Amino acid sequence: REGGFTMKTNRRCRALLAVSLNLMALLFSTTAFITTHWCEGTQRVPKPSCGKEKKTNCLNYSGNETANETNQNVVHYSWETGDDRFLFRYFHTGIWYSCEENINAAGEKCRSFIDLAPASEKGVLWLSVVSEVLYIMLLVVGFSLMCLELFHSSSVIDGLKLNAFAAVFTVLSGLLGMVAHMMYTQVFQVTVSLGPEDWRPHSWDYGWSFCLAWGSFTCCMAASVTTLNSYTKTVIEFRHKRKIFEQGFREEQNFLDQ
Numbered sequence: 001r002e003g004g005f006t007m008k009t010n011r012r013c014r015a016l017l018a019v020s021l022n023l024m025a026l027l028f029s030t031t032a033f034i035t036t037h038w039c040e041g042t043q044r045v046p047k048p049s050c051g052k053e054k055k056t057n058c059l060n061y062s063g064n065e066t067a068n069e070t071n072q073n074v075v076h077y078s079w080e081t082g083d084d085r086f087l088f089r090y091f092h093t094g095i096w097y098s099c100e101e102n103i104n105a106a107g108e109k110c111r112s113f114i115d116l117a118p119a120s121e122k123g124v125l126w127l128s129v130v131s132e133v134l135y136i137m138l139l140v141v142g143f144s145l146m147c148l149e150l151f152h153s154s155s156v157i158d159g160l161k162l163n164a165f166a167a168v169f170t171v172l173s174g175l176l177g178m179v180a181h182m183m184y185t186q187v188f189q190v191t192v193s194l195g196p197e198d199w200r201p202h203s204w205d206y207g208w209s210f211c212l213a214w215g216s217f218t219c220c221m222a223a224s225v226t227t228l229n230s231y232t233k234t235v236i237e238f239r240h241k242r243k244i245f246e247q248g249f250r251e252e253q254n255f256l257d258q
Contacts, residue, residue, distance in 0.1 A: 011159070014230035015150045021223035022146055022170065026139045028216035029177065032209045033132055036094030036110070039188055041204030043100060044086050091199075092207055095129060095184060098199065117187055118194045125187045131180035138173030139220065142166050146227065163231040170224035177217045181210075 032038070091100035099110040117125050145166035149159050192201055 010233075011230060012150070014226060014233070015146065015163075018166070018223045018226040018230065019143065019146045019150055021219045021226060022139060022143045025216045025219035025223060026136065026143055028212045028219065029132070029136050029139060032213040032216060033095060033136065035209040035212075036097050036099055037092045037207035037209040038094050038184065038213070039204055039210065040090070040092035040207040041201045042088040043091050043199065044202040045089055045103065045198070047085055047087050047103075088202060091201065093188065094209060095132065100199075113191075116195050116199055117191050120194075121187045121190050124183050128180050128183035128187065131176050131183065135173050135177040135180055138169050138176065142170040142173060142223070145169065146223075160231060163227055167224055167227040167231060170220060170227060174217060174220040174224060177213075177220060181213050181217065 087103055089101040089103055091098060093099075093113055096113060097110045098113045098116055099108045102109050114122065114125060145162050149162035149166060191199075192204065
């Protein structure tokens with residue numbers, strides 16, 4: 001009885017760990033999917049013209065400033081000013097939108113990243129989007145099966161069946177997630193080179209949404225390994241217990257025969 005109770009407790013602890021990892025993967029992937037910080041950096045853009053409402057970080061084409069308008073951020077236009085004629089505005093991009101700092105007013109302005117991607121990469125980008133959606137859906141299925149195995153399985157056999165299906169769905173979701181993340185990275189890098197000139201980054205790096213996406217993949221694979229490990233250990237323990245029972249039964253039969 002004590003051995004059976006210990007086996008059941010260990011199996012429950014492994015199932016709880018797998019559910020927790022799967023839930024983290026689901027939360028991370030959903031957050032990454034809807035946010036716009038997969039990649040972020042700066043864009044090199046010309047400074048706007050100075051006017052009544054814009055007196056800093058701008059170009060004064062006329063050269064006629066009053067004393068009150070004198071500011072070190074106002075640049076007199078000439079061909080020799082070089083990089084003084086440009087600003088570096090912050091931008092961040094996700095699967096759906098690319099948002100950049102509005103240099104003429106407060107806040108940001110966003111545009112569809114799908115529209116920014118070159119025509120040759122739109123198919124790959126849509127495949128990435130579909131793969132991300134399937135990744136999240138399979139995570140939900142795996143999570144549901146794990147919860148059923150944890151809270152509602154009435155027997156070891158039913159629990160093993162749910163365990164096996166949960167492991168398969170979780171492994172498939174992890175593979176889809178990895179492919180989706182890699183496809184998006186490829187599309188972004190091509191867009192950096194071939195995208196619209198007014199969008200192309202001057203410098204960029206991966207953002208926190210990208211880290212969340214790969215963190216989700218890591219948690220997903222950890223959940224699948226934990227589930228497979230739980231399945232394997234339960235089968236081994238079950239077979240070992242049955243072997244001991246059969247051996248004891250044979251010994252009892254031999255004793256009765258004698």
